[in-house]
Amino acid sequence: MIKKPFFGYATANFRYELLSKAVAPPASLPVPQQAVFLVPDPDDLGPSGFDYQVGTRLKTGQLLRARSGNGPGVYSTVTGTVTDTSVFLGNYGQKFLSLTVQCQQEDQWSEDFSQALEKDRQQALLDFLGAAPGAADLSPFADGQTPIDTLVVLGADPDLLVETNLSVLKSDLNALARGIELIKEVFGPQSVMVVAPGDNLQNVDSHFPARAITVPLDYPAVQPLMIMQKVLKRFPAQDKTIARLGVVFCKAEAVVSAAAALTTGRLPLEKLITVIDKQGNRKLARARMGTPIGDVLRRFGIETGSRDRIIAGGPMAGTAIYSLAQPVTAETDALMVQDRAEIVMSSDYPCINCGDCVRNCPAHVQVNMLVRFLEAGQYQEAADMYELYACVECGLCSYVCPARIPILQYIKLAKFELERSLPAEEDNA
Amino acid sequence: MLSSRQYIVSHAPFWHNGTAVHHRNYNWLLALLPAVAAGLTYFGVPALGVICLAVSSAIFWEWLITTVARRPVTVGDGNAALVGLIFGLLLPATAPWWLVITGTFIAILIGQQVFGGIGGNPFNPAALAWAIIFLSWKTFLDFDSMLVNYSFNFAPYHPLVALKAFGPQAVARIPLGDLFLGKQVGGIGTTCGLALVLGGIWLMARGIVRWEIPLSFLAGVFVSAFIFHVAAPESFSGPLFHIMAGYTLFGAFFLAPEDSSSPVNFLPMLIYGATGGIMTILIRNIGAYPDGVIFAILVINLINPLIDKIRPKRVN
Ligand code: SF4
Ligand code: SF4
Numbered sequence: 193m194i195k196k197p198f199f200g201y202a203t204a205n206f207r208y209e210l211l212s213k214a215v216a217p218p219a220s221l222p223v224p225q226q227a228v229f230l231v232p233d234p235d236d237l238g239p240s241g242f243d244y245q246v247g248t249r250l251k252t253g254q255l256l257r258a259r260s261g262n263g264p265g266v267y268s269t270v271t272g273t274v275t276d277t278s279v280f281l282g283n284y285g286q287k288f289l290s291l292t293v294q295c296q297q298e299d300q301w302s303e304d305f306s307q308a309l310e311k312d313r314q315q316a317l318l319d320f321l322g323a324a325p326g327a328a329d330l331s332p333f334a335d336g337q338t339p340i341d342t343l344v345v346l347g348a349d350p351d352l353l354v355e356t357n358l359s360v361l362k363s364d365l366n367a368l369a370r371g372i373e374l375i376k377e378v379f380g381p382q383s384v385m386v387v388a389p390g391d392n393l394q395n396v397d398s399h400f401p402a403r404a405i406t407v408p409l410d411y412p413a414v415q416p417l418m419i420m421q422k423v424l425k426r427f428p429a430q431d432k433t434i435a436r437l438g439v440v441f442c443k444a445e446a447v448v449s450a451a452a453a454l455t456t457g458r459l460p461l462e463k464l465i466t467v468i469d470k471q472g473n474r475k476l477a478r479a480r481m482g483t484p485i486g487d488v489l490r491r492f493g494i495e496t497g498s499r500d501r502i503i504a505g506g507p508m509a510g511t512a513i514y515s516l517a518q519p520v521t522a523e524t525d526a527l528m529v530q531d532r533a534e535i536v537m538s539s540d541y542p543c544i545n546c547g548d549c550v551r552n553c554p555a556h557v558q559v560n561m562l563v564r565f566l567e568a569g570q571y572q573e574a575a576d577m578y579e580l581y582a583c584v585e586c587g588l589c590s591y592v593c594p595a596r597i598p599i600l601q602y603i604k605l606a607k608f609e610l611e612r613s614l615p616a617e618e619d620n621a
Numbered sequence: 622m623l624s625s626r627q628y629i630v631s632h633a634p635f636w637h638n639g640t641a642v643h644h645r646n647y648n649w650l651l652a653l654l655p656a657v658a659a660g661l662t663y664f665g666v667p668a669l670g671v672i673c674l675a676v677s678s679a680i681f682w683e684w685l686i687t688t689v690a691r692r693p694v695t696v697g698d699g700n701a702a703l704v705g706l707i708f709g710l711l712l713p714a715t716a717p718w719w720l721v722i723t724g725t726f727i728a729i730l731i732g733q734q735v736f737g738g739i740g741g742n743p744f745n746p747a748a749l750a751w752a753i754i755f756l757s758w759k760t761f762l763d764f765d766s767m768l769v770n771y772s773f774n775f776a777p778y779h780p781l782v783a784l785k786a787f788g789p790q791a792v793a794r795i796p797l798g799d800l801f802l803g804k805q806v807g808g809i810g811t812t813c814g815l816a817l818v819l820g821g822i823w824l825m826a827r828g829i830v831r832w833e834i835p836l837s838f839l840a841g842v843f844v845s846a847f848i849f850h851v852a853a854p855e856s857f858s859g860p861l862f863h864i865m866a867g868y869t870l871f872g873a874f875f876l877a878p879e880d881s882s883s884p885v886n887f888l889p890m891l892i893y894g895a896t897g898g899i900m901t902i903l904i905r906n907i908g909a910y911p912d913g914v915i916f917a918i919l920v921i922n923l924i925n926p927l928i929d930k931i932r933p934k935r936v937n
Contacts, residue, residue, distance in 0.1 A: 196638040201828035204638065501629040508634040515628075528635070535629055536637035540693070544642055544740040547831060547885025560885055587634030594640040595740070601632035 202548045202592040206352055206411035206508075208389045218359075218464060218476035221491055227270045227295050227482030228519035230280055230288040231256045234263030239277050242289050248274040250293055251302035253459045255319065258289075266323040266522070267304070269461040269480040270295040283511065284608050293482070306457045314378050317450060324453060325463045325481065326357075326446025327522035332435035333379040341438045342424065343381040345372065345402060345447055347388035350414040351506025354526040355466045355474060360444040361388060365395060368444055371451030372401045381440070387423065389413055411508070412554060412586035416441045421555065421584065429581045430610055443525075463520050468506075468528040469494050479520050486516030488527055499532040508587040541595035542567070549589035549599065555582045559589045559599060566602040571610050580606055642739070645880075646699030648829050652820035653706055653875065659803045659813030664714035664771070668809045671716050672709045679705025679725040686734045700739045704728050707747040707875055710810025711868070711915075713767035720761050724750045744922040745879040748872075748915050755915070764806045775804035780866040781911040789858040792866075800865035811871040814864075821874030830878040833890035838873040839864060841898020849906050857906050868914035869901065876914070882922040884929030892928050897921040 196202045235241055241258050250256070250268040257265030276292035308316035314334065321328045333340050345368070347361040361368060372384055384402040386393065393404040405423055407413040413422070416434065419441075420426050426437040434441065445464060452460045462478045467488060469475075479488050485504070489496065496502060496516070503510040504524050520527075549559035557579050565574040574580045580603065587600040660668045683701035687694045696702075705725050712721065731753070732746025733739065755762050764779045771777070776795050783791045799805065803813025811817070824830035846860035863869060868876075877883060877897050884893050897917045904913025 194636075194638065196640050196828075199826045199828065202638055202640055496626065496628070498627050499629055501631070501635060503633075503635055505633075507636045510633055510635065512630040512632070512635070513628070514630045516626075530635060532629070535631075535635075536639065537629075538631065541642055542737065542740040544645075545881045545883075545885060546645070547880075548640070550885045558886075590634050591636055592638050592640065594642050594645055596637065596641065598632050600634060604632075 196592070201551055202594075204552050204588045204591050206588075207409045208348065208352065208411060208414065216475065218478045219491060220462070221477060221479040221483060221487060223270060223295055223297055223480060224483040224487050225295060226275075226484065227268075227272065227293045227480065228484060228517065229256055229266055229268060229291045229293065229482050230282070230519065230521065231258070231266055231291060232263045233258060233279070233287040233289050235260055236287050238279055239289060242277075244274055244277060244289070244291055246274055246276065250274065250291075252299040252461065253305050254302035255304045255308075256291065264322045265319060266481075267320060267459055268293070268302070269459075269482050271298065271300045272296050301458065305453065305459050309454075309457060313454070317375075317378060317453075320453065320459060321446065321450055323481075323522050324446065324449035325460055325522055326443040326449050328442045328446035328450065330375075330379060330440060330442070332440050333381070335435075338436045338438055340379070340435065340440050341382045342440070343372075343375065343379075343384045343402075344416070344419060344424075344439060344441045345384065345386040346414060346416070346441060346443045347386045347392065348414050349443075349466075349506065349525055350412065350416065351509045351526070352411055353466070353468050353472070353474060353528070354506040355476065356464050356525040357444040358388065358392060359476060360448055360464065361386075361392065364448060365400075367448045367451050369401055370455065371447035371449075374454050375442075375447065375450055376401065385423075386444070387414065387419055410554075412584055412588070415509075415584045415586055417584035418554065418586070421582075427582070430575050433611075445525075463522065463524055465520060465524055466526040467492055467494070468526060470500075470529050470531040470534075481520050481522055481524075483520045484517050485513065485520060485524075485527060488520060489516065489529065494529055496529055497532070499535075501530040501532075501535055503528040503530065508591070509585065536596065538590075538598040538601075539596040541597065543593075543597060544595050546594055548592040548594065552588045552592050553583075554586060554588065555579075555584050557583050557589075563597060563599055563602060566599075566606050567597075571606040574606055575610060580610075642700070643698040645829050646703050648824065648827055649703050649875075650699060650706060652823045653703075653710065653810065655816035655819045656710060656810035656813060656871070657706075659816040660710065660714070660809035663773075663803055663812065664768075664809055668714040670718075671712055671714060671721055671809060672706065674718060674721045675709025675712070675725055676702050676705040678722040679708070679729055682726050682729040683734070686730055687738070690734070692738065695738065698739070700733075701729060704733065704746045708750055710871070711747065711751050711808045713762065713764050713807075714809050715767045715770070716761060720754065720758060724754050727753050740881050742881045743926070744919055745876050745882050748876050748918050748922075751915050752919055764808075768806055773804070773806070775799055777806060779806045779911065780862070781905065784858055784862075784866075785905075785911040788856065789854070792858060792862065795862075797861055797865055800862070805866065807867060808871070811868050814870050817870040817874055821870070824874065824878075830874065831883070831885070831890055833887060834878040834883055834894040835873040837891045837894030838877050838898045839869075841895035842869055842873075842901055843898070845899045845902040846906075849902065863902060863905065867905075867912040872897070872901070872914035872918055876918050877921065882925055884925055886929055889925075889928040893921050893925060896924070 254268045272293040272295040280288040280290040348358040386402045387405045390409045396404040562578040590599045679701045728746040728750035733742045801814040825832040843860040846863040849857035900917035901913045
């Protein structure tokens with residue numbers, strides 16, 4: 193963690209540290225003894241909305257979904273027996289049914305995916321790819337709202353320290369190319385670009401099925417919202433989400449997942465994870481999705497104690513988790529452990545108007561003003577007057593704020609609340 | 622079992638550069654120490670009394686007000702001490718005790734707490750309190766009569782008052798070096814330019830005071846005083862005199878850049894500072910008051926939201 197320099201303004205000149213150099217090949221974890229799957233519960237019915245009880249047998253690759261068929265599903269990455277079901281609350285009130293599964297070592301493959309593929313390739317990808325490593329949300333291609341003309345493949349992770357997608361890009365360019373071609377074939381975006389910082393796209397030649405876009409090494413150049421503004425020059429707004437602007441983002445790992453699924457007919461089971469220990473050392477791991485996070489940390493001998501922080505994702509945009517029993521999911525690009533001594537808690541101080549956030553905001557948001565409206569819950573004013581939607585959600589303002597205001601959290605909450613209020617207004621109109 | 626361990630759950634980002642409000646305030650206090658030392662040197666024990674009373678009463682008022690209002694008690698962040706110290710340094714060394722505690726009460730309550738405390742005040746609290754005291758008990762801020770019992774080894778009159786009353790010839794013989802070293806009649810901590818510049822450089826170098834504001838303030842003073850002086854040297858003193866005399870340096874480094882009442886964007890900061898400097902000279906040269914710094918700062922505080930865009934105050 194970089195401290196403010198003794199002299200000078202507080203600046204946050206973070207650069208994507210180029211990794212690729214010396215990261216050892218990923219360590220593979222065995223099939224876990226117990227796996228946990230978080231099945232979305234869009235109708236908020238709890239266990240009664242599902243067909244899974246204690247004792248239900250699951251096969252590898254079996255689609256797990258609410259009985260109603262609503263919402264996205266996940267798929268089991270193991271063969272085994274359900275030993276526990278419970279309700280799990282995610283961020284922003286998302287509900288899940290958590291299935292704990294006692295695993296057996298040999299996989300019995302379910303036919304769910306191959307059957308789906310035979311029926312409708314596009315639908316199969318839509319149903320399964322969101323739960324495949326890299327968690328691609330391709331639904332905007334098919335929801336019939338705005339035609340999607342551009343697919344952006346992230347050849348590196350937006351967050352600092354996370355190496356997962358860059359390592360995918362570096363290690364298997366051919367699989368990436370195959371995946372891009374298949375996605376083009378199935379969904380037909382006019383243009384596909386692959387984005388990475390620095391000189392990581394050197395090996396991408398003119399035969400590659402996507403345009404190579406190099407962005408600076410300065411954080412947050414790889415943040416999707418930053419790419420929207422700086423590369424695509426399309427500017428999200430309250431009623432214009434990324435998808436409504438005709439763009440879908442997808443991580444390199446997800447593209448490779450698609451390639452694997454379509455060419456072999458079998459779903460990929462293992463997630464590539466960057467494990468960041470308390471000293472900031474980085475290692476790569478491959479573990480089946482559903483593996484408890486504790487298993488991954490134990491594999492690297494990382495000890496955790498009370499009041500430490502465990503983060504799914506990177507230091508700037510990850511999510512803190514509260515139990516080592518929580519599983520690796522399709523989105524877990526990194527696992528980071530922070531020692532309690534390193535943790536700076538946010539405070540309930542008001543903004544003192546020091547201006548450090550304004551100086552550091554890559555999107556030139558008037559953060560000192562914005563935060564006053566956000567603290568007062570005046571989200572609409574924040575959006576109308578102070579460029580809430582210009583924010584690329586990099587977290588640099590929170591990083592430098594001496595009042596330790598959780599600014600990024602306020603911003604995300606504001607966007608979430610505004611988005612929630614939007615359909616209601618449309619209905620009234 | 623694993624679940625017995627409690628992990629810290631909070632929101633991204635998980636890194637912080639370690640700065641804190643109290644670090645900033647303690648640095649301000651540190652930067653004012655040279656001025657305090659100079660004040661004690663020139664004005665002796667009475668100055669010490671005023672400073673101690675100002676700081677302690679400001680802390681007490683903030684503690685009292687936050688406690689009564691059932692707000693979190695924030696005196697530990699050093700902000701009340703800072704406001705008290707700045708107010709105290711503006712006073713003559715012989716200011717009576719009731720004036721000091723009334724002033725800090727105004728600074729803390731009207732200057733800050735009614736606007737929701739630190740970060741909410743539209744005016745510099747110490748400057749506001751000074752102005753209210755000045756309008757109510759003018760004689761106690763008349764340095765010449767307040768300091769009449771001192772025997773100074775330098776010009777024993779306030780340079781700006783002399784300038785206003787008798788014109789530039791009256792102050793032409795005061796060496797600028799004397800003014801810069803603090804050999805002038807004035808507030809406890811506002812006379813010694815050297816001490817103020819040292820403190821100011823410290824705060825700017827540490828990135829705590831936004832350097833754009835003091836420098837543009839001084840540039841505003843310099844340029845406008847220069848123009849007056851060139852146009853009519855017999856009526857108006859030169860720019861360096863105006864920078865060294867009165868509250869100019871104290872205002873530039875310690876009043877104008879107060880976080881909450883000043884802008885944060887580059888161009889607005891320059892406009893804000895320069896306007897303050899120009900206003901100071903306008904008041905001094907053609908206005909009614911000998912020293913215009915405090916009123917100039919209150920004026921730029923007032924127009925700050927317009928310059929830096931309007932913002933709502935966080936009053937519950
Ligand atoms: S407002 Fe904060 S999170 Fe948003 S872009 Fe600016 S610095 Fe990043
Ligand atoms: S939000 Fe934080 S960093 Fe920004 S001006 Fe306010 S106190 Fe400073």
